[in-house]
Amino acid sequence: MTRYLLVTLLLLLASCQPAVSGPVTTTPAVTVKDPWARPAMAGPMGMTSAVYFVVVNEGPDADALIGATTDVAGRVELHETRRRGDVMEMSPVSEVEIPPRGQVTFQPGGLHVMLMDLKRDLKVGDSFNLTLRFRKAGDIKITVHVREGGM
């Protein structure tokens, strides 16, 4: 009887142990917060949209956003709008460095992911998937919500 109780107790204790085998999960160094996009219509008029978000790098090394893909657009580019006096000029950028233990904000009037040749309408309230490609962190898939918004 004593042996039976001892075995039962050992089994109960074993069931309370945290798992020590299998993959070890760690917090990823790069995360993406608050993604959203402007509404735009697809079709022959070929409107464009822009995606905004915040990239947070909690790691000790710099990383870089080097591209993006989505099935809602035929062409996806990283762009930056810059102010020159009261003139706004927009140009593509090949990559955006994300500093170690820092963050970069993609926002109206600045950095954004440009969606061209839209395959479907992006209406307020819709959402779609976007994959951001980082040099070190690899691909990060995010869900982007469509809404209006200002600076």
Add this chain to the structure above:
Amino acid sequence: MRLWVLAGIAAAVTALAVLGTVLLLAGRDPDLPVQTTLPDIQLVDHTDQPFSLAQARGKVVVLGLVYTHCPDICPLITYRMQSIKDQLARQGLDSGVLFLTVTFDPERDTPEALRAYIAAHNLDTRNWRFLTGNPETIASLTELLGFYTERVSPVGQSAGAATGGSALDIPYFITHSDRFYLVDKLGRVRASLPGSRTDVEQAVRLIRRLTQEAP
């Protein structure tokens, strides 16, 4: 000679616009000097109806300039104009104010494209017309206002130079001024607001002043 006169007017309008913008960004309400008078040009609205700027006389006009392929700044300008329109409606001032948005990309921005833009941004078109028209006519308006536009291709080259032919052969974007204008009941431009950075409350105060002027 005519070119020199136009250039002089555009330079004066630009100088006044810059001064006004500096005051606006400093949080001070500027005086509202006459900068120029809108020409009586013929355009087409988003419902395919002809529209003459002279039709706006008797109302205060909030005049914006955008292009629908602009993903970043033009939606902000439109968003600011919609916010001003909403504020005016709440204050019961909207019936005396007409909102006009003129495209500076008329080759692509047909009335159908303007309708798509309105639908995409869910805009209330009561008292708001979106206008397109002859490219030369619209270029004369932007020149008069000193509103800068320049086509660029996605790779940063001049679109026209990059193609060696029609600039519509490849996609292009447009580097442009970030402003919109307040026009009095006589069709005179009285203020240039800093576009996407416009303070909505301040704009409403200026519009109120213009609505109180005798026609």
